[in-house]
Amino acid sequence: MAELYRVLEAGKIGIFESPTGTGKSLSLICGALSWLRDFEQKKREEEARLLETGTGPLHDEKDESLCLLSSCEGAAATPRPAGEPAWVTQFVQKKEERDLVDRLKAEQARRKQREERLQRLQHRAQFKYAAKRLRQEEEETEHLLRLSREMLETGLGAERPEQLESGEEELVLAEYESDEEKKAASGVDEDEDEDDLEEEHVTKIYYCSRTHSQLAQFVHEVKKSPFGRDVRLVSLGSRQNLCVNEDVKSLGSVQLINDRCVDMQRSRHEKKKGAEEEKPKRRRQEKQAACPFYNHEQMGLLRDEALAEVKDIEQLLALGKEARACPYYGSRLAIPAAQLVVLPYQMLLHAATRQAAGIRLQEQVVIIDEAHNLIDTITGMHSVEVSGSQLCQAHSQLLQYMERFGKRLKAKNLMYLKQILYLLEKFVAVLGGNIKQNPNTQSLSQTGTELKTINDFLFQSQIDNINLFKVQRYCEKSMISRKLFGFTERYGAVLSSREQPKLAGFQQFLQSLQPRTTEAPAAPAAPADESQAGAPRPASPLMHIEGFLAALTTANQDGRVILSRQGSLSQSTLKFLLLNPAVHFAQVVKECRAVVIAGGTMQPVSDFRQQLLACAGVEAERVVEFSCGHVIPPDNILPLVICSGISDQPLEFTFQKRELPQMMDEAGRILCNLCSVVPGGVVCFFSSYEYLHQVHAHWEKGGLLGHLAARKKIFQEPKSAHQVEQVLLAYSRCIQACGQERGGVTGALLLSVVGGKMSEGINFSDNLGRCVVMVGMPFPNIRSPELQEKMAYLDQTLPRAPGQAPPGKNLVENLCMKAVNQSIGRAIRHQKDFASIVLLDQRYARPPVLAKLPAWIRARVEVKATFGPAIAAVQKVSPTFFFLRVSPPRDLISHCLLSAQFHREKSASS
Numbered sequence: 001m002a003e004l005y006r007v008l009e010a011g012k013i014g015i016f017e018s019p020t021g022t023g024k025s026l027s028l029i030c031g032a033l034s035w036l037r038d039f040e041q042k043k044r045e046e047e048a049r050l051l052e053t054g055t056g057p058l059h060d061e062k063d064e065s066l067c068l069l070s071s072c073e074g075a076a077a078t079p080r081p082a083g084e085p086a087w088v089t090q091f092v093q094k095k096e097e098r099d100l101v102d103r104l105k106a107e108q109a110r111r112k113q114r115e116e117r118l119q120r121l122q123h124r125a126q127f128k129y130a131a132k133r134l135r136q137e138e139e140e141t142e143h144l145l146r147l148s149r150e151m152l153e154t155g156l157g158a159e160r161p162e163q164l165e166s167g168e169e170e171l172v173l174a175e176y177e178s179d180e181e182k183k184a185a186s187g188v189d190e191d192e193d194e195d196d197l198e199e200e201h202v203t204k205i206y207y208c209s210r211t212h213s214q215l216a217q218f219v220h221e222v223k224k225s226p227f228g229r230d231v232r233l234v235s236l237g238s239r240q241n242l243c244v245n246e247d248v249k250s251l252g253s254v255q256l257i258n259d260r261c262v263d264m265q266r267s268r269h270e271k272k273k274g275a276e277e278e279k280p281k282r283r284r285q286e287k288q289a290a291c292p293f294y295n296h297e298q299m300g301l302l303r304d305e306a307l308a309e310v311k312d313i314e315q316l317l318a319l320g321k322e323a324r325a326c327p328y329y330g331s332r333l334a335i336p337a338a339q340l341v342v343l344p345y346q347m348l349l350h351a352a353t354r355q356a357a358g359i360r361l362q363e364q365v366v367i368i369d370e371a372h373n374l375i376d377t378i379t380g381m382h383s384v385e386v387s388g389s390q391l392c393q394a395h396s397q398l399l400q401y402m403e404r405f406g407k408r409l410k411a412k413n414l415m416y417l418k419q420i421l422y423l424l425e426k427f428v429a430v431l432g433g434n435i436k437q438n439p440n441t442q443s444l445s446q447t448g449t450e451l452k453t454i455n456d457f458l459f460q461s462q463i464d465n466i467n468l469f470k471v472q473r474y475c476e477k478s479m480i481s482r483k484l485f486g487f488t489e490r491y492g493a494v495l496s497s498r499e500q501p502k503l504a505g506f507q508q509f510l511q512s513l514q515p516r517t518t519e520a521p522a523a524p525a526a527p528a529d530e531s532q533a534g535a536p537r538p539a540s541p542l543m544h545i546e547g548f549l550a551a552l553t554t555a556n557q558d559g560r561v562i563l564s565r566q567g568s569l570s571q572s573t574l575k576f577l578l579l580n581p582a583v584h585f586a587q588v589v590k591e592c593r594a595v596v597i598a599g600g601t602m603q604p605v606s607d608f609r610q611q612l613l614a615c616a617g618v619e620a621e622r623v624v625e626f627s628c629g630h631v632i633p634p635d636n637i638l639p640l641v642i643c644s645g646i647s648d649q650p651l652e653f654t655f656q657k658r659e660l661p662q663m664m665d666e667a668g669r670i671l672c673n674l675c676s677v678v679p680g681g682v683v684c685f686f687s688s689y690e691y692l693h694q695v696h697a698h699w700e701k702g703g704l705l706g707h708l709a710a711r712k713k714i715f716q717e718p719k720s721a722h723q724v725e726q727v728l729l730a731y732s733r734c735i736q737a738c739g740q741e742r743g744g745v746t747g748a749l750l751l752s753v754v755g756g757k758m759s760e761g762i763n764f765s766d767n768l769g770r771c772v773v774m775v776g777m778p779f780p781n782i783r784s785p786e787l788q789e790k791m792a793y794l795d796q797t798l799p800r801a802p803g804q805a806p807p808g809k810n811l812v813e814n815l816c817m818k819a820v821n822q823s824i825g826r827a828i829r830h831q832k833d834f835a836s837i838v839l840l841d842q843r844y845a846r847p848p849v850l851a852k853l854p855a856w857i858r859a860r861v862e863v864k865a866t867f868g869p870a871i872a873a874v875q876k877v878s879p880t881f882f883f884l885r886v887s888p889p890r891d892l893i894s895h896c897l898l899s900a901q902f903h904r905e906k907s908a909s910s
Contacts, residue, residue: 001031208345298325582615653776680767765829
């Protein structure tokens, strides 16, 4: 807490490591909120003192002047020439003091005026809102009149107006104006009015974590802390977690919920604008209802209630249902006045999401908890992959949309839609396909993986003459993907293939539209609607492609495009790979006063320093590291590195040796011994699912699996996520039952995979994990094109320290050790817990590898050259077990070929 306080006070970047069970969350709460309380108090005292000294004549107390100038924000002493007379320097200092006091007085006056305006805002909001909408109505009326005149002049106004009844107008793109045109046409009066209505953001702390359950746990810790009654806290979440409209929430898909929510807001605004107009012009509004929970008055009440008392997501959701107010937008209204904002870190790390939520980071504090995979998260958020099937489907849908509504669209809309069609066609062509053919039946003559820089990809695709920034802005402002999704949702599935030549499929498509204008639904669409009633519709493929287009605007050196050509066009993909996650983290570091990156296991820290902070322009002096030891007694943990097996076979599970029968046998014999002496649960991690299944089959064939099953009931980690909870429940019940019965089976053995569902976020506390075994070192696939390009990028970008491995090689080792640290950290979860950690590979004994283990584990690691001393040391972790249990069977011990040294040490310990 003291170190955290110093980091926030000095405005630095802190990397904090504190193991699970050591009070990390409570330390973050108390340290950060103590600093915030003191900061606000100092700010009030400093302002009062400056105003007090500024009301009377300025005196010549240099200490006070220097104190005032150095402590106030934005004040800096002006350097004077060396030979300047003293009276000139004194005059300049007094002038600076007077200017500083004047600025503070003006700032205080503005703040007071803003507070008074905010107090009157509740009474004036309705009038201002109505006046603003009235101006917009007048502008829209003029726009509609001008549009009508243009349509009449061109002769399009009389063509098929009846075709767009029954809600079709919602699917037509509005007239698009660029930002420059809007600025020239509207001026700045409206923006200034928005600024007047916007509330000032107080100094606050943004606390981010990975999942909503972790955030809820943090909120409960805040409630128990000394700050639980006074702090103004608000929890942010996604629409999927905070939506209280059952009709919208039942859609299931996150993208569909977001789109329907935005459409319902727009429906409400358009309904207000058209309330005084003739009803025949607004008949389409009857088809799309506005959200009843989007009420400004009720959301204001919800905001006040949320800030009055600390509430988590579930309580905020219940409050929204009770008050019939939207918790999603109500919580965002509470951001400016909140002192502590709790949110998932995907919401903070993505610039567009951050802006949409109203999050301002200027001079604020950000704490990112559970940040061990922060680099991977940023990379994954900004890496996009689209398939050939999605490209063809989007092209087909967009082409048929233009065929349907082309005569209703203005020239600029048509221009951008044609550009998007051209981009899709070129993307398919660069994969070697034809946009006019069925992607499922279209085989590619050339297969394999090709990696390109962004510029090379643009040139090869022949799209370097298109301004992707403008296309991206058009997609964002026009919401073409949502219009297209509504179009396909209204008229059923749109064909993604073209088996007939040219555009022959359009006649069938247009014919299918005619019966739908009547009251009776078309017969062919009924089965499709029934089949998709239970499951949510997939999002529009154009939504994924928009993300790919946005990624292509990244700087050429910060990303790569991977062309993966498979057997058919539908299976081939275009993937954007972000090489420099620091470009997206740099804005956070630049704007914030201080940033804290915390986690239970942050080793190896060099990744954060080099890939994230150094590349973001952070000086090394600004970064502070702090690693906290564990609270368990030294005897409660036994980390072992075993270099050779029972038959003196060197343990080195490299990719070339791990599939040898003797290596798999050695791992099985060691596991048999450990299961014989360790009570409760044993968790064994393998490098991959394939290797786990291979070893399991080999043990079953050789009889080792039977010996293991005699001591522990064996469970395997499933690949499917929905089966994980079932396996964990059965594993836990088995251990609990064995502890009560005291039979031959002493617990359970769980065979897991590094990087799988059970290597992160699962607590194997107490008897669930008395021993964690790591078989080999789980290095990533070095042949992966993505990893190879990342290594090459780091070798070119980062400097190589003398006497150390290249940065690319360090990346591979760091990825391996990060996965190891997460897996072995599943065992010790609280102060009274105890367990042994067994690393089966002699490569763990190397000093560079040992240095990347967590400090609290590294300090207690014992390297055992042979197996005998290792198994004897494991027995001492829980000596009570040997008084309560019978000794292991002699046939099992003989089968495991224990060494003579082990027999001597065992008899001595007995």
